[in-house]
């Protein structure tokens with residue numbers, strides 16, 4: 001992770017430089033062990049290595065330069081916040097979910113200990129002053145999904161400029177109306193924040209930009225159905241993670257080029273692991289940077305991950321916004337329709353997720369599913385039971401794992417995953 005040229009910028013962002021140095025050092029080592037040690041990586045992954053090496057450097061500099069030109073930065077924690085409207089107001093949209101155990105002690109002064117690691121992590125990063133994205137934001141958008149997040153945002157609002165978007169918990173007509181009203185309220189908020197009016201033209205363009213990014217991620221996932229697997233699950237997860245930070249147009253171009261390389265590899269029947277390697281679908285909670293623990297355990301246990309059914313994965317890319325709308329009203333309706341299809345476990349009922357996971361296991365030619373929940377995540381831990389039964393009835397082997405960001409359980413995880421991989425063999 002590069003440092004030297006950016007110290008002044010981090011200082012200006014009021015970051016805690018010694019704590020940040022320590023974080024970068026750990027991250028660099030972790031990345032080296034988990035990513036750079038892989039064999040047979042696609043050449044296109046150099047772009048991702050570069051982006052990650054500059055994740056707190058060059059990308060933050062770009063955000064600061066954009067701010068100097070009068071653009072606003074909007075941070076989010078959930079794929080329910082319609083990025084299309086952020087971009088149509090000429091603001092920059094970044095994901096703030098965090099995947100490391102940092103600032104946990106401080107975080108536990110704001111939220112109860114039995115809060116999931118993702119929530120504690122974004123609070124910890126803010127309180128410990130080690131996240132330049134959070135510090136760059138002009139507005140942070142929370143949403144009413146799980147109880148943990150809802151209440152955490154109240155506490156977080158004492159430390160950051162927050163806006164809360166209401167997300168319905170069911171999918172009836174009344175819920176659709178609620179989501180539409182909230183999407184319109186978000187549009188107004190973006191216009192007020194940026195001083196720009198969102199027009200049919202600007203929204204049409206941003207719908208295309210975000211859809212194009214979803215399309216390239218769909219392409220990537222489609223190619224992962226090949227056997228032998230043309231890319232590791234770790235690399236594919238990294239691509240999905242970077243999609244939340246990077247410039248969307250540049251990202252789409254780079255990943256399209258990487259997909260071209262994957263196609264060449266597939267034609268040559270080459271891959272990152274032999275064709276008889278057990279293929280695993282990961283399903284459940286989002287895995288934010290640098291939460292690579294479980295993928296690493298799985299892929300160092302003799303399996304390959306062929307898909308991520310999560311918000312940092314397929315749940316965020318499965319559905320496109322209909323691009324045929326011409327008026328603002330038609331495009332807003334298209335946004336509502338698309339966002340209401342998200343199958344987050346915060347919905348009740350959420351049967352479509354059971355169907356989607358089953359279909360995805362088939363489409364990716366997976367031999368089994370590993371369900372991943374963060375400890376204390378009520379929605380996904382509950383659904384793990386229901387989904388486990390459904391997968392049993394489909395005769396798809398599955399394993400449910402609940403963990404957090406610490407390394408304490410790594411040996412135990414290895415034992416359970418290795419036993420599951422043996423079954424798949």
Ligand code: BJ8
Nearest residue numbers: 078079116145146285311344377
């Ligand atoms: S649409 S999955 S991004 S809410 S892991 S904080 S659910 S206790 S992240 Fe999510 Fe939006 Fe849903 Fe997706 Fe709560 Fe669970 Fe923690 Fe979670």
